[in-house]
Amino acid sequence: MIYTSNVYINFLIMLRKLRDTIYSAGLLLGKIRYNNRSSKVLYYHDVHQDHTKAETLISTPMSLFSEHIRIIKDQGFEIVDRISE
Numbered sequence: 001m002i003y004t005s006n007v008y009i010n011f012l013i014m015l016r017k018l019r020d021t022i023y024s025a026g027l028l029l030g031k032i033r034y035n036n037r038s039s040k041v042l043y044y045h046d047v048h049q050d051h052t053k054a055e056t057l058i059s060t061p062m063s064l065f066s067e068h069i070r071i072i073k074d075q076g077f078e079i080v081d082r083i084s085e
Contacts, residue, residue: 034083041083042072 004010027043034041046059054061060068072079 040077042068 030041044060044065046054046056047062047065048054048059050061050063069079
């Protein structure tokens with residue numbers, strides 16, 4: 001990690017790193033809690049239209065997202081808007 005001579009900027013860098021660590025830990029806990037053979041949890045950060053510029057580097061094109069949905073359904077999974085267990 002790169003630190004500067006500015007204490008305030010260093011503090012903001014450390015806060016961002018802490019926030020990212022807490023977020024990742026939350027995702028990991030969700031994975032552990034809901035991990036079983038009959039269901040899966042998938043996270044998509046951002047989806048964009050195929051012929052538009054992505055807002056982020058990790059954005060998924062809509063055609064690829066649609067393909068993922070098709071594969072999930074072909075595998076026999078049901079897509080739900082709420083986790084019931």
